[in-house]
Amino acid sequence: MKRFRPYRKDQQTRDAYAEVSLKKEDLIYPYFIIEGEGKKKEVPSLEHVYHFTLDQLIQDMRECLDLGINKFLLFGVITYDLKTSDAQEAAKPDNLVSRAVSTLKQYFPEALIFTDVCLCGYTDHGHCGIIEKDKIKNDRTLPLLAEMALSHAQAGADYVAPSSMMDGQVKAIREHLDANGYTQTGIMGYSAKFASDFYGPFRDAGNSSPSFGDRKTYQMDYRVTDQALDEIRADIEEGADWTMVKPAHTYLDIIARAKTNSPEIPLAAYHVSGEYMMIKQGAKAGIFDEQLALREVLFSLKRAGADYIITYFAKQAANYFETIKL
Numbered sequence: 001m002k003r004f005r006p007y008r009k010d011q012q013t014r015d016a017y018a019e020v021s022l023k024k025e026d027l028i029y030p031y032f033i034i035e036g037e038g039k040k041k042e043v044p045s046l047e048h049v050y051h052f053t054l055d056q057l058i059q060d061m062r063e064c065l066d067l068g069i070n071k072f073l074l075f076g077v078i079t080y081d082l083k084t085s086d087a088q089e090a091a092k093p094d095n096l097v098s099r100a101v102s103t104l105k106q107y108f109p110e111a112l113i114f115t116d117v118c119l120c121g122y123t124d125h126g127h128c129g130i131i132e133k134d135k136i137k138n139d140r141t142l143p144l145l146a147e148m149a150l151s152h153a154q155a156g157a158d159y160v161a162p163s164s165m166m167d168g169q170v171k172a173i174r175e176h177l178d179a180n181g182y183t184q185t186g187i188m189g190y191s192a193k194f195a196s197d198f199y200g201p202f203r204d205a206g207n208s209s210p211s212f213g214d215r216k217t218y219q220m221d222y223r224v225t226d227q228a229l230d231e232i233r234a235d236i237e238e239g240a241d242w243t244m245v246k247p248a249h250t251y252l253d254i255i256a257r258a259k260t261n262s263p264e265i266p267l268a269a270y271h272v273s274g275e276y277m278m279i280k281q282g283a284k285a286g287i288f289d290e291q292l293a294l295r296e297v298l299f300s301l302k303r304a305g306a307d308y309i310i311t312y313f314a315k316q317a318a319n320y321f322e323t324i325k326l
């Protein structure tokens, strides 16, 4: 008989055999920015997630940095009247996200700032690309994404993160950044992003639901696996410095294969809005303890191979981690 129970006999022994660790530096915290001043409004679909005006965001970011979180992913949220079919607010000089980035970088040069680069929050139809005759036009969208990324880079973003799932978006952005002298700005590709029902609460937060149809012609079908690795490889070849699998909790197989395939490239897993709310609601329904369930999920993502985890739980987790052992 092989005895396994000695590995588990007490906490110290279990800790000694643990193969994965989780650090606060592994967490990336998403933020939603709105215009104005003095506002911090909870997003109805996403408990404890807020729409922040910049002044409020500065306060919150300071709290996060004090807690040990130093990576942030920014989304701009604009009002409907500013949205157009060509998403012109996304890249106009002095746009909301770029203004926020340059201020945040002045306050917190030690923070690593990622910006989401996608049109869905800026188009009046809510799709991630430019539309012609009801079709999302891939190649027409690329220059706009590149322009949006450049404006974030000029403001001081450390990484731009294209999430529109247009083919060639990483290459278009890399070339445009380089041509304008922003060779040091990195790219985190949302490389393997699946058309998921778990994005629902985010679309309320981002004010970015498609007004017709769905995203299945550009986001991946969740019945494929090898294609995810092809997407990741293509992003790396096009110049992505980091890659991503999204969603996370339901895509552990993809995370594991991605890490095995490209071990040298930092891999982020996006624990998305619906996955976040499942834990919140499950805990509320008394199914499990929120902290313990969260700990288990975050470790599962690390065990699968994620280097970094993008999660709405980041701040809360950093607080918990003071009380529960990582």
Ligand code: PBG
Pocket (backbone or CB within 6 Å): 116, 118, 120, 128, 163, 164, 198, 199, 200, 201, 202, 203, 215, 271, 272, 273, 274
């Ligand atoms: C923008 C974008 C989405 C998410 C991140 N960037 C929404 C979508 O693709 O519909 C989802 C994040 C989440 O659910 O937490 N394209």
